[in-house]
Amino acid sequence: MKISDIQKLTDARIVAGHSFSERNVKKAFSSDLMSDVLTLDEEDILLITGLANIQLLRTAEMADIHVVLLARNKKASPEMIQLAEENRIVLLETPFSIFRASGVLFSSGIQPLY
Amino acid sequence: MELVFEIKGGDFTHAGKASSKIKKVLKQLNVDAKMIKRIVIAVYEAEVNVVAHAHNGVLRTIIGNDSIEVVIKDEGPGIENVEKAMEAGFSTASKAVREMGFGAGMGLPNIQKNADELEITSEINKGTMVRFKNYF
Ligand SMILES: Nc1ncnc2c1ncn2[C@@H]1O[C@H](COP(=O)(O)OP(=O)(O)O)[C@@H](O)[C@H]1O
Ligand SMILES: [Mg+2]
Numbered sequence: 001m002k003i004s005d006i007q008k009l010t011d012a013r014i015v016a017g018h019s020f021s022e023r024n025v026k027k028a029f030s031s032d033l034m035s036d037v038l039t040l041d042e043e044d045i046l047l048i049t050g051l052a053n054i055q056l057l058r059t060a061e062m063a064d065i066h067v068v069l070l071a072r073n074k075k076a077s078p079e080m081i082q083l084a085e086e087n088r089i090v091l092l093e094t095p096f097s098i099f100r101a102s103g104v105l106f107s108s109g110i111q112p113l114y
Numbered sequence: 115m116e117l118v119f120e121i122k123g124g125d126f127t128h129a130g131k132a133s134s135k136i137k138k139v140l141k142q143l144n145v146d147a148k149m150i151k152r153i154v155i156a157v158y159e160a161e162v163n164v165v166a167h168a169h170n171g172v173l174r175t176i177i178g179n180d181s182i183e184v185v186i187k188d189e190g191p192g193i194e195n196v197e198k199a200m201e202a203g204f205s206t207a208s209k210a211v212r213e214m215g216f217g218a219g220m221g222l223p224n225i226q227k228n229a230d231e232l233e234i235t236s237e238i239n240k241g242t243m244v245r246f247k248n249y250f
Contacts, residue, residue, distance in 0.1 A: 034215030038155050039224055043147075051215045055162075058130030059215070062137065062154045064147070079127070 001025055001110055003067055003090050006046065009108055010094040010101045012069060016081045017090035025067055027111045030102045034059040042113060048101050050074055057083040057091075066090060071098040115139070121164040121171040123190065126214050129165040132173045133158040136184075139177060145250050152228040153182055153248050159221040160186045160244050166211040167191065168241065186244045193236040200226060200234075 004021045007014060014021060028046035031037055034055055037047060043064035049056060052074035060068050061083070067090045070076060076084070076091050084091040094101050106112065117139070119132035137154045145153075157173070164171035168190025175184045193199045200222045207217025226232055229246035236242040 032215060033218055033220075035159070035218050035220035035224065037215075038159065039220065039227070043151070053214060054127055055129065055214050055216070058134070058158065061130070062133055062151070062158045064151055 012092040012094040016084035029113045061087045115177045119173040123169040156225045156228040164188045181249045183247045189241045192238040
């Protein structure tokens with residue numbers, strides 16, 4: 001699924017990495033626990049989270065994750081946006097809860113990791 | 115090539131600077147992407163441990179033609195029982211650390227998983243040394 005479709009399905013706003021919105025994502029993982037995200041063996045997944053801090057972007061950088069969806073109106077700080085841009089990470093903000101965003105994307109064909 | 119970084123305890127905004135720099139260097143050296151990921155995840159969890167559990171630390175890495183060695187030495191409380199600390203789920207992390215997305219006792223096991231060789235030594239009330247090596 002294209003990131004632009006993820007954006008539409010979750011009423012999201014792209015706040016960093018606008019130029020990569022045609023990238024494709026097949027699988028997603030939802031978590032607030034960065035240590036858990038760092039155990040994933042797959043790359044290029046969508047990460048859905050309620051954790052809005054710098055460590056989220058560091059974790060995405062180290063784990064080779066290039067799309068992050070912030071749930072429930074969590075706002076990305078200017079530092080987070082800067083780090084996302086530096087690492088070519090697409091950062092989105094959705095008003096949906098993690099549960100709703102995950103549900104909508106799952107039923108539209110995004111696959112789970114586990 | 116040798117790189118040295120200082121890590122300040124409690125300073126979560128800077129955790130990940132060393133891993134980020136090391137990642138860029140390894141990319142330039144054309145190290146395999148999966149191997150880079152293993153290395154930088156181990157470095158990052160080790161950095162986070164200094165920030166979360168110690169007062170300050172120094173990370174030194176030597177990058178050779180076919181391997182990388184990373185040594186993180188900190189001044190801090192030390193680890194009472196290293197074997198126990200290595201168990202998945204064991205954690206003494208504060209609420210503040212858990213709010214940052216860490217503190218689930220998964221860091222050391224994940225360093226173990228991603229490192230080819232790992233050695234941890236620690237002295238109570240002095241500090242901890244984590245050393246690991248990976249072969250490209
Ligand atoms: N550098 C360190 N200094 C002191 N204690 C540490 C250090 N690294 C790890 N520890 C101890 O080992 C435990 C387990 O570490 P880890 O597996 O990374 O989990 P977490 O950091 O999430 O608690 C920590 O909770 C802490 O008690
Ligand atoms: Mg840890």
